[in-house]
Amino acid sequence: MSGNRPLVEISMGIEAFASEWLHCDRISSYLARMVSHNRADSLLYANLLSSALNELLEIAFAHHGPEGNFCCRVSRSGEADVIELDLPCDAATLTFYSEAAQRLKRPDVAELYHSALFSPGSADPHLGLLEVAVDYRARISIVPDNGNRLKLAAEMALEGAAA
Amino acid sequence: MSLDRSYQASFNENNQEFVIAGKLRPRNEAEIRPLAEALDAALGKVRGTFYLNVKRLARLNNVAFRVITNLVSQVCDKRSDLRVEVVTSSVMGWSTRKFLPLASRLPNVSVNEYDQDFYPGQSYLEEGGFIPILRAQTKLTWTHERHVLPRHGLRPGMAMADVCCGIGDFAVLVQKEFSPASIIALDHSRTSLDYARKVAADFGVSNIEYVYGDASEMILEDSQFDFVTCRHSLQVFDKPELILKELYRICKPGGRVYVTNEKNSHCLGEPRADSIQWTYNEVARLWADYKMDIELGPKSRRFLIDAGFEDIKMDSFMVTNLDGDPQGFADIIQSWENVYAGEMARDRGDSPEFVAKFRQGFQDHIYAALHPKGYAGWPIWAASGRKPL
Ligand SMILES: C[S@@+](CC[C@H](N)C(=O)[O-])C[C@H]1O[C@@H](n2cnc3c(N)ncnc32)[C@H](O)[C@@H]1O
Numbered sequence: 001m002s003g004n005r006p007l008v009e010i011s012m013g014i015e016a017f018a019s020e021w022l023h024c025d026r027i028s029s030y031l032a033r034m035v036s037h038n039r040a041d042s043l044l045y046a047n048l049l050s051s052a053l054n055e056l057l058e059i060a061f062a063h064h065g066p067e068g069n070f071c072c073r074v075s076r077s078g079e080a081d082v083i084e085l086d087l088p089c090d091a092a093t094l095t096f097y098s099e100a101a102q103r104l105k106r107p108d109v110a111e112l113y114h115s116a117l118f119s120p121g122s123a124d125p126h127l128g129l130l131e132v133a134v135d136y137r138a139r140i141s142i143v144p145d146n147g148n149r150l151k152l153a154a155e156m157a158l159e160g161a162a163a
Numbered sequence: 164m165s166l167d168r169s170y171q172a173s174f175n176e177n178n179q180e181f182v183i184a185g186k187l188r189p190r191n192e193a194e195i196r197p198l199a200e201a202l203d204a205a206l207g208k209v210r211g212t213f214y215l216n217v218k219r220l221a222r223l224n225n226v227a228f229r230v231i232t233n234l235v236s237q238v239c240d241k242r243s244d245l246r247v248e249v250v251t252s253s254v255m256g257w258s259t260r261k262f263l264p265l266a267s268r269l270p271n272v273s274v275n276e277y278d279q280d281f282y283p284g285q286s287y288l289e290e291g292g293f294i295p296i297l298r299a300q301t302k303l304t305w306t307h308e309r310h311v312l313p314r315h316g317l318r319p320g321m322a323m324a325d326v327c328c329g330i331g332d333f334a335v336l337v338q339k340e341f342s343p344a345s346i347i348a349l350d351h352s353r354t355s356l357d358y359a360r361k362v363a364a365d366f367g368v369s370n371i372e373y374v375y376g377d378a379s380e381m382i383l384e385d386s387q388f389d390f391v392t393c394r395h396s397l398q399v400f401d402k403p404e405l406i407l408k409e410l411y412r413i414c415k416p417g418g419r420v421y422v423t424n425e426k427n428s429h430c431l432g433e434p435r436a437d438s439i440q441w442t443y444n445e446v447a448r449l450w451a452d453y454k455m456d457i458e459l460g461p462k463s464r465r466f467l468i469d470a471g472f473e474d475i476k477m478d479s480f481m482v483t484n485l486d487g488d489p490q491g492f493a494d495i496i497q498s499w500e501n502v503y504a505g506e507m508a509r510d511r512g513d514s515p516e517f518v519a520k521f522r523q524g525f526q527d528h529i530y531a532a533l534h535p536k537g538y539a540g541w542p543i544w545a546a547s548g549r550k551p552l
Contacts, residue, residue, distance in 0.1 A: 044254070047221060047255055051256075054222070058224060058225075123225060135257070135261065
């Protein structure tokens, strides 16, 4: 996403990232805190950003290619913040994210999200993405890169979103 | 400043309330099985209304959300007699929105953002009407407080919190005169906080962080601050001890908590002393009718001791018309009259005759303040205690 001001970035091998579940929580809490300090209500902002970011990280934790670099970046474009995940990708992962992209485009995405929230059995694997799109009103783009990597970007304006 | 590391859960049978606090981001259901079992057992014991309190749940992922809501759905499907009320807080930002779909799905579930309605006087304090009062007050109290604060332990370089900061002018004054390392200023009025941020920006003050929060359930970590202030605010809560408990919790051991409060019935003036006294006795009654105690000042020693503080220090001072421009004092009184004899008296249903007499006392107090030979006063008690090491 050119034109955005990068605020903070964490980068590591995907294997290292996916070796420990707590990374999702730690990275989302840390990054959210870092980028929120100059928002009007920093604690509230960090809380919201951390919640959205954690959902995306949990998805990347479960769905990624076997090796390569994993990068999570937050940048700012005016009132909005953009979360970008850049991850290695194999054929199965690509299918998973392309299907997600299709569902996110549907006009009934809010209903999809609400029924996924309460679906019986195991959770819809796209649930977190649906939530970020619906509850955080994020504009999500999913772009394959070279056939073996993928860029997922979610742009959201969280200030005042709680009221 | 950071949030709680993990979750806590507890069930209180007496009020049928299950409280989950902290952070819930498990990888799978198995990780939070103890929580699920406790919740299931609690739901099984309850008749009538079950309260699921997530006011202080800072983080929740979908794995945990589904575990909780599945249990609630199962029980609600079987028991149409049961009502479940999910109690959220606007402070967390996400939780009301997250739980609302559960209420749309299940007829016996409701979601209640509790802090919209904590205590009877709240709307008067949080909406615009109070801002002029606070602004007029701090200007004059500061002439006294700047001398009092060092005796209560405020020093440069301290980490400070101002809880119930209102429009934040006190934090700015402290910042300028005492150079603390940092100030976190918390309030539950968005209007006041917006105002506070604007004032700080206008004055180019940058190391005050204005935070929206609930003083009785702060999301600040334990033992962080050297000096915690809470001014003119214990007196607005029907349970001041809950706030003190939180002030105690966020204060470092060895640090001090400083509170100021009034005893409005002791406001005085000459001439026209009797009318003035009558009105301020009525102010005390009016506040009591809204479950607030504007007479709390001299009780602060007891409150601090009961909350576990030691080395209690107490001062009282009288803000008067001689502290500066008498018009400044008169402005405070006028702002009181506007709110107390205005919306608060009206909403209590007071008669026009009562309101007229009530207003007269304020006007007489202003008369005394502006009279060339007059004297008008407003007494305040400042008290502080040390959190034991
Ligand atoms: C009488 S004012 C005092 C404000 C300020 N300390 C001063 O002296 O100017 C009381 C303040 O408490 C705030 N307040 C009320 N309930 C609160 C709560 N639960 N949490 C945080 N602040 C609260 C109100 O919004 C209001 O700003």
